Every structure is written in structure tokens, then in C-alpha cells.
Amino acid sequence: MGQVFHIAHTTTYSLARPVAGLEVMTRLRPPATPSQGPRHVSVTVTPAAESRTAETSGTVERYLFRAPVRDLKVAAQFTVAHTPDGTGDGAAPPGDSEPAAEPEAGHPLIRAWSAETLPERDVALADIRRFADRLHRDFAFDPAATTRATSLVEFFTGCRGVCEDFARLATACLRARGVPVRHVVGYLLPGMGRDSCFGRHAHAWISVWDRQAGWVDLDPTTNLAVPDHHVTLVRGLDRDDTLPVSGRFDGGESVEQRVSVDVSIVRQ
Numbered sequence: 001m002g003q004v005f006h007i008a009h010t011t012t013y014s015l016a017r018p019v020a021g022l023e024v025m026t027r028l029r030p031p032a033t034p035s036q037g038p039r040h041v042s043v044t045v046t047p048a049a050e051s052r053t054a055e056t057s058g059t060v061e062r063y064l065f066r067a068p069v070r071d072l073k074v075a076a077q078f079t080v081a082h083t084p085d086g087t088g089d090g091a092a093p094p095g096d097s098e099p100a101a102e103p104e105a106g107h108p109l110i111r112a113w114s115a116e117t118l119p120e121r122d123v124a125l126a127d128i129r130r131f132a133d134r135l136h137r138d139f140a141f142d143p144a145a146t147t148r149a150t151s152l153v154e155f156f157t158g159c160r161g162v163c164e165d166f167a168r169l170a171t172a173c174l175r176a177r178g179v180p181v182r183h184v185v186g187y188l189l190p191g192m193g194r195d196s197c198f199g200r201h202a203h204a205w206i207s208v209w210d211r212q213a214g215w216v217d218l219d220p221t222t223n224l225a226v227p228d229h230h231v232t233l234v235r236g237l238d239r240d241d242t243l244p245v246s247g248r249f250d251g252g253e254s255v256e257q258r259v260s261v262d263v264s265i266v267r268q
Contacts, residue, residue: 002081002082002083002084003081003082003189003265003266003267004039004079004080004081004082004265004266004267005079005080005082005189005190005231005263005264005265005266006077006078006079006262006263006264006265006266007076007077007078007079007080007187007231007261007262007263008075008076008077008260008261008262009028009075009076009202009233009244009259009260009261010073010074010075010076010259010260010261011073011074011075011244011245011257011258011259012071012072012073012074012257012258012259013071013072013073013247013255013256013257014070014071014255014256014258015069015070015071015254015255015256016254016255017070018068018069018070019068019069019070019249020065020066020067020068020069021064021065021066021249022064022065022069022072022247022248022249023062023063023064023065023247023248023249024045024049024062024063024065024072024074024245024246024247024248025060025061025062025063025243025245025246025247025248026043026045026060026061026062026063026074026076026244026245027059027060027061027185027233027234027242027243027244027245028041028043028061028074028076028233028244028245029041029043029059029061029078030078030080030186030231030232030233030234031059031232031234033227033232034083035082035083035084035085035227036080036081036082036083036227036231036232037080037081038078038079038080039078039079039080039081040077040078040079041076041077041078042076042077042078043061043074043075043076044073044074044075044076044077045063045072045073045074045075046072046073046075047065047069047072049063049064049065050064050065050066050067051063051064052064059234072247074245076244079266080231082189082227082231084227084228084229085228091182091207091215091235093209093214094180094209098175098178098180099175099237099238100175101171101172101173101175101176102152102168102171102172102175104151104152104153104172105152105172105173105175105176106176107152107153107156109153109156109157110152110153110156110169110172110173111176113138113156114131114173114176116134117130117131117134118131118173118174118177119177120177121177121178123174123177123178123179125208125210125212125213125216128174128179128208128216128218129218131170131173131174132170132206132218132219132220132223133220133223135166135169135170135220136166136220136221136222136223138159139155139159139160139161139165139166139169140159140160141160141161141162141163141166141221141222142160142161142162143162145158145160145161145162146158146160146161146162146165148164150165152168152169152172155168155169156169162204162221163203163204163205163219163221163222164204164239166204166205166220166221167183167184167204167205167206167220167221167239168183168238168239170206170218170220171183171206171238174206174208179208179209180208180209181206181207181208181209182206182207182208182215182235182236182237183204183206183235183236183237183238183239183241183242184204184205184206184207184217184232184234184235184242185202185203185204185232185233185234185235185239185242185243185244186202186203186205186230186231186232186233186234187202187203187230187231187233187261187263188203188222188224188229188230188263189229189230189231189263190263190264190265201259201261202233202244202259202261203219203221203230204221204239204242205217205218205219205220205221205226205230206218206219206220207235217230217232231263244259245259
């Protein structure tokens with residue numbers, strides 16, 4: 001038996017002064033998979049952009065503002081029919097050329113730690129699951145501990161951070177052993193016994209490739225089963241490739257960004 005959820009994802013930008021030539025990129029249209037069926041997807045940008053273009057896949061949309069803009073709001077609203085026992089997501093298998101691991105994956109401390117659960121080669125899905133469990137046990141979720149500028153080694157030595165840090169460390173260690181990995185951004189569903197702070201933010205986890213099972217999603221931050229407790233928004237090669245909203249403009253003006261997420265049950 002599935003449920004229907006309503007998700008509101010709002011991003012606001014406040015610049016120090018009006019800026020012309022602002023470009024905003026959004027990835028706010030969740031894909032249809034066996035576990036989720038998006039409905040009534042709406043993305044509104046205020047003020048209205050002079051032009052809007054979408055990639056062929058429909059995943060990425062670009063908005064260009066030629067007139068000066070100081071305050072900007074991007075609001076996405078959609079409902080999703082969610083089936084907990086859905087399997088597979090229909091994503092294409094990895095290509096012949098996969099991204100290399102981050103250089104920090106070779107740090108002696110990180111290599112020694114990951115070697116306790118991951119073999120150097122021929123990594124099986126069971127090994128990856130043990131590794132994700134270990135990552136969940138050894139590191140604590142703490143939204144105040146890191147920023148986007150925190151290095152992988154700093155997160156590792158501090159043992160505290162956010163879901164992006166967990167996913168980034170897992171991706172680095174697995175890619176160092178030749179495992180294809182994707183970075184996934186989406187949402188945790190309410191009523192799953194998780195910390196309430198997750199419901200106010202987008203969430204990140206990983207997807208690994210297994211020859212027999214295909215892409216398998218794992219959430220080392222919460223250790224909750226995917227997709228039973230998750231809705232996928234976007235998947236890509238790394239965290240910069242999966243930003244729900246990002247902006248670009250010329251100049252060194254300071255920018256304040258605020259993000260709010262609300263996930264609620266429409267029908268059980």
C-alpha cells in the first residue's frame with residue numbers, strides 16, 4: 001500500500017546589491033521510478049526571468065535575469081505517490097569511464113579506516129553494506145559541525161557532519177576501489193522515527209552499482225532503507241552535480257541563501 005506526500009522546497013537568495021546577468025539552475029523535478037510517481041510538479045521563480053531553457057531530459061532548467069536582481073525566490077511544489085516496496089530506478093548503468101576518487105581518499109587515516117571493511121578489489125555488495133553500516137556507527141550527524149568548505153579529512157577527523165559529508169566520504173572510499181557510485185539528493189519521509197531536523201532539509205545518500213542487482217541506494221547517515229523511507233529528487237556524479245538550486249553571477253557580492261523544505265502526508 002502506497003502513500004501520497006506533498007513536498008515544498010523553497011530557496012531564497014538575498015544579494016548585497018542588485019546584480020544583472022544572474023543565472024539560476026534548478027533540479028527540482030523528481031523522476032518517475034517504480035517507488036515514486038510525481039504529480040502536479042510546479043516550479044515558480046520570483047521575479048520572473050527574462051528567459052528559461054530546459055535540458056532535453058527535463059531535469060535541469062536554467063533561468064537568466066538580464067535586469068538587476070537583489071532578492072530571488074525559487075519555490076517548488078509537488079506531490080509524490082510513494083510505494084515502499086518499489087525496486088530499481090531505471091537509471092542507466094555506469095559508462096566505460098567513471099570519475100576518479102577524490103585525492104583525499106588516499107589519506108593514510110582514511111585508507112586505513114576504509115580497509116577495515118572494504119577489500120582493495122572485487123568489492124561485493126555485502127562489503128559495501130558493511131562499510132555503510134560502519135560509517136553510520138563511527139560518525140555522528142551534526143549540522144553545526146561542517147560547511148561546504150570543510151575538507152574530507154576535516155570531516156573524517158572530526159567524526160561529525162551532515163548527510164553530504166557522509167555521502168562524500170562513502171563515494172571517495174568506494175571509488176578508490178573501483179566501485180561506480182552516484183550522489184543522490186532527495187527527501188526523508190515523515191513518520192519514520194527519524195530526527196525531526198531532517199524534515200526541514202533536502203537529504204543526501206549514495207547509489208552503488210552491482211552487476212546482479214543494478215543500482216542499489218544506501219543511506220549511511222540514517223541507516224534507513226532506500227527507497228522505503230526516501231523520495232529521490234536528483235542523482236549525479238557528485239554534490240555539485242545534484243544541487244537542487246544554484247546561482248551564478250559576475251562580481252564578488254556577498255549572497256545569503258536560505259532553504260526550507262516541508263514534507264507532509266497527503267494520504268495514507
